[in-house]
Amino acid sequence: MEGVPTKKNSQVTAAPARRGELLATAAEVFAEQGYKATTVRRIADHAGMLAGSLYYHFDSKESMLEEILRTFLDELWDGYDAVLKAGLGPRETLEALVTESFREIDRHRAAVAIYQKESRQLAGQERFAFLAESQRRFEKTWLETLERGVAEGVFRDDLDVRLTYRFVRDTVWVAASWYRPGGQHSPEEIARQYLSMLLDGIAVRE
Amino acid sequence: MEGVPTKKNSQVTAAPARRGELLATAAEVFAEQGYKATTVRRIADHAGMLAGSLYYHFDSKESMLEEILRTFLDELWDGYDAVLKAGLGPRETLEALVTESFREIDRHRAAVAIYQKESRQLAGQERFAFLAESQRRFEKTWLETLERGVAEGVFRDDLDVRLTYRFVRDTVWVAASWYRPGGQHSPEEIARQYLSMLLDGIAVRE
Amino acid sequence: MEGVPTKKNSQVTAAPARRGELLATAAEVFAEQGYKATTVRRIADHAGMLAGSLYYHFDSKESMLEEILRTFLDELWDGYDAVLKAGLGPRETLEALVTESFREIDRHRAAVAIYQKESRQLAGQERFAFLAESQRRFEKTWLETLERGVAEGVFRDDLDVRLTYRFVRDTVWVAASWYRPGGQHSPEEIARQYLSMLLDGIAVRE
């Protein structure tokens, strides 16, 4: 009888510049200190306002988190979908997905770090069900690509595919924990090296 | 001075068995919910007692965390040091270290997960300086091994060593986030597959 | 100095029509949710403006409340005074006062409901001393009427007069909590029935 989630009126639609700035600030702090350990006051400090003032823009600390993650995932999937629609072979798909991921890390470093750290706990909450949903699509996409690669003989068939999937997934995303945008390596450069390790290994071929 | 058991040292000596159980419980909850998000009351619930009762055994929530991490790192370095003393070649050293790491994940899954998630923030606090110290030794150990491997021609020399280091490090430890002891793969088996991917890549060699 | 309208008196003179509308809106919301529980924002919502905009018209939330109650009481006493000046007998006076009260409820339902609910707490504040004053006049008026009636033999002398006073007073005003203007009974009709119950009781006479 009460399943209709009435979104607090205009806060989602009215999204001028300030909103975005505040979200970026919040994301930075969340990423650095962890969501729970971040106080609303700290975010406000970083933004140069008082804690209560944030509530003019957002319903709650949690809603900031949600919007940060939603925005990131939406953009991520835009990128992924473009790749998947291109109809590439499995190896090229994998390369494109990994490269896209590093670009995303470059653009949304904080959001990725938050996602990486808090995702598991959040996914249980109704409000963050979209995280679990995204994770499922993620897994499906990667597994299919890997399996296609094995079938076509471009990926090794002596490895547990699920293990490989986790290996690839973690390998890429954890990079968000140390990556700093504007460093000496461009995301594409990092992607290239990662792909090289991932595909060919770090050992010298005899 | 020794004949007068102060509260402080009574807490170190009293009923070591119960202590261990409580720490294991705490670690489990910390790993699942995050340190900050875990309430002392929740730990006590899991242990079948009231929140206040925990303070008979421990000084504080933080001291539980410290003891959990210290115990884990001590054991980890025992294992690592044994490997390093063995005087193996770089590739064998790497294999042994990775295998040892998976064994540690198997034994201290919760502690590893906590370490993985909280380490960066904690390392700044004086009390947890040992984490930063451990990290430094860790980095040194791995970098040396990798560089030795490059020098001896067993590891590729066209890769950024620091990037490789991070790749290897993350790759191994993140496994703690999905690993469940008693699953179908033994730690050694997982280590073997990981090493295979790491060393030879997931692509088929032409 | 009179040629320079300060903010203060601009608030008294500006656009009297809008003021009245806003007060009516505010009264409605106060009556429905209680004064304390009513947020300025809610009033503004009902009026189709933003919360801050109300402060162009009024000094404060409290001043709205004051004006609502003052307006109501002023009008109420105009009616009462007219009745009292008419020099009627006690029974006719009582009938006229009750009828006048129901007319007031009809006209200022919201204000009456607010008065009913908040009066006691407000009366203590200096600003709302007029409520206590009104209550005193009220009590005096009714007690005199009742006592006159007892003395003249038209009201029973076996009842505690103060108890009777409270009975009559509450009986009439609580009606504001369920009365809806424009319903099937006119205020005069309701007054007639109330008076009938009040004067003759609900039991059948033997």
Added chain:
Amino acid sequence: MEGVPTKKNSQVTAAPARRGELLATAAEVFAEQGYKATTVRRIADHAGMLAGSLYYHFDSKESMLEEILRTFLDELWDGYDAVLKAGLGPRETLEALVTESFREIDRHRAAVAIYQKESRQLAGQERFAFLAESQRRFEKTWLETLERGVAEGVFRDDLDVRLTYRFVRDTVWVAASWYRPGGQHSPEEIARQYLSMLLDGIAVRE
């Protein structure tokens, strides 16, 4: 009876002495200031503790309110049900119900005052649905009694029954707003006078 504290940690069942005292204190303050205007700190002050300490005993301010009202209504209905089971005639039933109500006011003055003031707004919330339910039973009980009385010729048939119902209902309960236990009139004495006014009116019979 009191010396046997049940070891349940459930806040509803574990109801030793302190709980009851605190609820009585809270009820007093709620009644005096209104629920919304009452701060948790004020309740705590009255109880001689800090605001936060209340949360050892109760989940929230709202849950205190709920328990106060529930307790009162449960007891009220115990009394009413006993009356209704006695199989009295309509006039005797009305007399017994009114008398029972005044006894309840005597025992739970604060709760009654709260009920009187906040009931309407609360009834909408899911949590306080029991208020609406109680109100329905209340209305049904009184209407039936009044209708039975009209049918049997002991109550007047020229009055709107619903209007009479409201008249009786309000008349009785509003008394809680001025009643002070331990005053000069016992609840039975007040009930007698109220019944006399209600049944026979305040006018002298010719």
Added chain:
DNA sequence: GATGAATGAGACTTCATTCAT
């Protein structure tokens, strides 16, 4: 007249911790 953004005080609540029993 009204908006958009912010302030500042204070509300409810949480929680690690203490301590007498």
Added chain:
DNA sequence: AATGAATGAAGTCTCATTCAT
């Protein structure tokens, strides 16, 4: 060893109010 009750600091959030535009 453990409980029951309380403390005190801090956290999230609410809201009347202000003010430049």
